[in-house]
Amino acid sequence: MGCPCEIKLYAETGAIARHGFKSAETEVHRLDLKYSHYREDSHLARMQKWAARPGGVDVDGETAALFNYAQTQFDISEGMFDITTRALSALWDSIKTIPDEQQIYAALKKTGWDRVQWNGRNLQVPAGLEFDLGGVVKEYAVDRAAGLLIKAGFRSGYVDLGGDLYFLGPHPDGRPWKVGIRNPVKKNDPVAAVDLYSGGLASSGDYERYSEIDGSRYGHIISPRTGWPVGPGACGLSAVSTLAPSCLLAGSVSTLAMLFPSEKGISFLKQSGLRWLSIGADQAINGTLASDPIASE
Amino acid sequence: MARLSDAIRTLMASSLGLPGMQNLLAQEAPDDAFEYRYTHYDEAPLPLDKLAFGDPRRYEIGSHQFRILKNLGDSYALELNYLHEAMSGSSPWYVVPGDDGPLQVMSGATIRERRNQVDISLARQRGDFTHTGALGYSIENDYKALYGSYSEERESDDGLRTVSWGGSYSNDEISPTDAQFYGRVAHAQRDSISGSLSMTQILNRNAVIQSGIGLTRQAGFLSDPYKQVWIGQAVLNDSRPDQRLSFAWTTRFRQYMERSRAALVLDYRFFRDDWKITAHTFDAAWRQPLGENWEISPSIRYYSQNSPDFYQPYYLVLPADGYWSSDYRLATFGALSYRLKATFRQERWSFSLGGEYYNSDESLAISGRPENTPALVDFWRVTAGFEVNF
Numbered sequence: 001m002g003c004p005c006e007i008k009l010y011a012e013t014g015a016i017a018r019h020g021f022k023s024a025e026t027e028v029h030r031l032d033l034k035y036s037h038y039r040e041d042s043h044l045a046r047m048q049k050w051a052a053r054p055g056g057v058d059v060d061g062e063t064a065a066l067f068n069y070a071q072t073q074f075d076i077s078e079g080m081f082d083i084t085t086r087a088l089s090a091l092w093d094s095i096k097t098i099p100d101e102q103q104i105y106a107a108l109k110k111t112g113w114d115r116v117q118w119n120g121r122n123l124q125v126p127a128g129l130e131f132d133l134g135g136v137v138k139e140y141a142v143d144r145a146a147g148l149l150i151k152a153g154f155r156s157g158y159v160d161l162g163g164d165l166y167f168l169g170p171h172p173d174g175r176p177w178k179v180g181i182r183n184p185v186k187k188n189d190p191v192a193a194v195d196l197y198s199g200g201l202a203s204s205g206d207y208e209r210y211s212e213i214d215g216s217r218y219g220h221i222i223s224p225r226t227g228w229p230v231g232p233g234a235c236g237l238s239a240v241s242t243l244a245p246s247c248l249l250a251g252s253v254s255t256l257a258m259l260f261p262s263e264k265g266i267s268f269l270k271q272s273g274l275r276w277l278s279i280g281a282d283q284a285i286n287g288t289l290a291s292d293p294i295a296s297e
Numbered sequence: 298m299a300r301l302s303d304a305i306r307t308l309m310a311s312s313l314g315l316p317g318m319q320n321l322l323a324q325e326a327p328d329d330a331f332e333y334r335y336t337h338y339d340e341a342p343l344p345l346d347k348l349a350f351g352d353p354r355r356y357e358i359g360s361h362q363f364r365i366l367k368n369l370g371d372s373y374a375l376e377l378n379y380l381h382e383a384m385s386g387s388s389p390w391y392v393v394p395g396d397d398g399p400l401q402v403m404s405g406a407t408i409r410e411r412r413n414q415v416d417i418s419l420a421r422q423r424g425d426f427t428h429t430g431a432l433g434y435s436i437e438n439d440y441k442a443l444y445g446s447y448s449e450e451r452e453s454d455d456g457l458r459t460v461s462w463g464g465s466y467s468n469d470e471i472s473p474t475d476a477q478f479y480g481r482v483a484h485a486q487r488d489s490i491s492g493s494l495s496m497t498q499i500l501n502r503n504a505v506i507q508s509g510i511g512l513t514r515q516a517g518f519l520s521d522p523y524k525q526v527w528i529g530q531a532v533l534n535d536s537r538p539d540q541r542l543s544f545a546w547t548t549r550f551r552q553y554m555e556r557s558r559a560a561l562v563l564d565y566r567f568f569r570d571d572w573k574i575t576a577h578t579f580d581a582a583w584r585q586p587l588g589e590n591w592e593i594s595p596s597i598r599y600y601s602q603n604s605p606d607f608y609q610p611y612y613l614v615l616p617a618d619g620y621w622s623s624d625y626r627l628a629t630f631g632a633l634s635y636r637l638k639a640t641f642r643q644e645r646w647s648f649s650l651g652g653e654y655y656n657s658d659e660s661l662a663i664s665g666r667p668e669n670t671p672a673l674v675d676f677w678r679v680t681a682g683f684e685v686n687f
Contacts, residue, residue, distance in 0.1 A: 076308065
């Protein structure tokens with residue numbers, strides 16, 4: 001998955017825990033092989049090539065479900081949550097200076113879910129368009145791994161793929177997991193401690209993936225409208241964490257909140273019915289998730 | 298969890314298409330709940346031009362229902378139901394020929410009855426399986442029933458299909474009032490055993506279909522001790538076969554409409570038994586959320602059945618096989634019922650109010666030979682209830 005991953009399980013014996021761990025790890029690895037855009041031999045890469053040919057390509061059921069979900073994200077966000085912005089993220093990931101307007105324009109021309117022909121089974125894309133399922137697959141992989149563990153009877157532990165988590169249940173003695181929400185700027189400085197029992201937790205912001213250009217941080221969430229990373233400058237929120245029944249849902253809600261203009265992002269979170277926490281550019285903490293806020297310095 | 302916004306529910310519904318996601322989202326244990334519901338049921342009086350003699354006022358029933366759901370740990374859920382019913386009114390006895398068609402004889406004095414029913418069920422979830430066992434007891438002054446059931450449900454690996462099967466057994470004891478005075482049976486019993494198999498399949502992110510079959514075998518005293526028949530000047534007790542095997546096939550289709558956020562629910566039930574009764578039920582309901590808190594649901598149900606061979610409104614000669622019944626519930630008839638329900642939901646509680654008007658008539662039957670059946674009933678039913686989640 002290209003990120004630090006951790007699975008913690010309580011079981012009656014070490015062998016049972018190892019068996020659970022192995023099956024979860026295999027599933028995560030399967031999804032990594034299938035959907036990674038870092039791998040040229042991935043299923044996604046091959047599918048992308050075929051989809052650019054006349055007649056497109058018929059995709060498998062799991063991929064179809066992922067695209068259907070991506071379609072819903074696109075609709076709900078009025079086009080802001082777009083899985084076709086690979087050209088833009090590649091541009092911002094790879095260079096050391098702020099790209100010029102021409103480079104951004106060229107990348108923008110290679111994006112746009114509304115230019116994809118998707119009927120629920122057959123996929124056709126314009127040449128040059130590339131998918132970035134990073135905002136969906138990592139969270140989905142957390143849920144898949146957690147789902148297999150729950151099915152195998154594990155009720156205590158968690159799955160953590162690079163900060164996207166699913167809690168199977170509390171410690172065996174009933175104590176919750178204490179989770180520190182990090183300050184996006186000062187990495188080792190938690191801004192809030194949260195007690196969690198079960199469910200998916202995902203954060204969006206510039207915690208792990210960002211480019212530093214001329215001393216300024218540029219996050220990995222790129223607006224498909226402007227071609228620029230959204231960040232404190234654009235939306236006023238520096239990071240959002242959400243707790244939801246699945247990690248996928250938590251991740252979508254966190255990212256959607258970051259993509260909306262600041263006030264809409266906050267009202268979207270307030271209306272969601274989920275527990276959430278946002279950190280503003282001014283380090284202001286908002287939300288219902290922080291039971292025990294820690295004052296930041 | 299608080300009530301989720303439409304956007305979140307849309308995302309959640311969309312994610313259910315992903316393999317295994319159903320499993321994970323269903324993992325959220327239902328909240329502990331307390332529910333109370335009051336139902337008032339009121340049958341229209343028998344029209345006087347159809348009455349031979351007796352009291353034309355028919356049943357009125359008030360019932361109080363309580364339900365408690367309590368989760369025990371991660372994998373067990375205990376449910377307790379209690380029902381108290383008070384009914385009053387008179388009931389149809391038998392039919393006599395009249396100058397302008399058959400006339401109904403009703404019981405004279407008003408009948409007053411109370412019924413108490415309690416049942417308890419324990420469900421255990423383990424992996425893909427849910428096992429549920431239930432026990433129940435119902436008591437009236439002239440009727441006792443004890444029943445038990447067991448069922449299993451299994452979800453497929455991809456979470457898109459659920460198969461369930463189960464069986465149940467019930468033992469009913471009848472000891473009619475004033476048995477000696479009216480020449481009714483003093484004490485009788487019947488047993489009933491049934492099995493069912495059903496499958497639910499998620500067709501796509503917005504559509505679900507469920508289909509199932511059930512078989513029921515009843516044996517013992519299956520007549521109604523309070524019903525009588527008129528056979529050529531004589532009045533005899535209701536007499537039905539003491540065995541009955543019935544089959545039912547039920548199918549339900551549910552379609553969610555993204556644009557209007559509404560759901561369409563269509564049901565069909567086919568019933569057939571070895572008394573040669575065939576019945577069809579069609580039900581269509583629309584569930585429309587209004588704003589964040591309201592849901593309005595209008596629905597319509599159509600029912601049609603044909604009578605068994607041994608049914609007649611009255612008899613001129615004694616049937617040779619020894620079976621006869623003039624119970625209007627066995628007649629050939631059809632019925633339409635119109636329902637409207639409104640629900641107001643807040644984060645932790647909900648309140649609902651519903652009304653139903655039911656109208657039955659010989660001419661609404663789609664098959665069978667309709668005969669003039671004076672006791673066919675029309676009724677109103679009003680239900681109010683609230684639920685609190687903890």
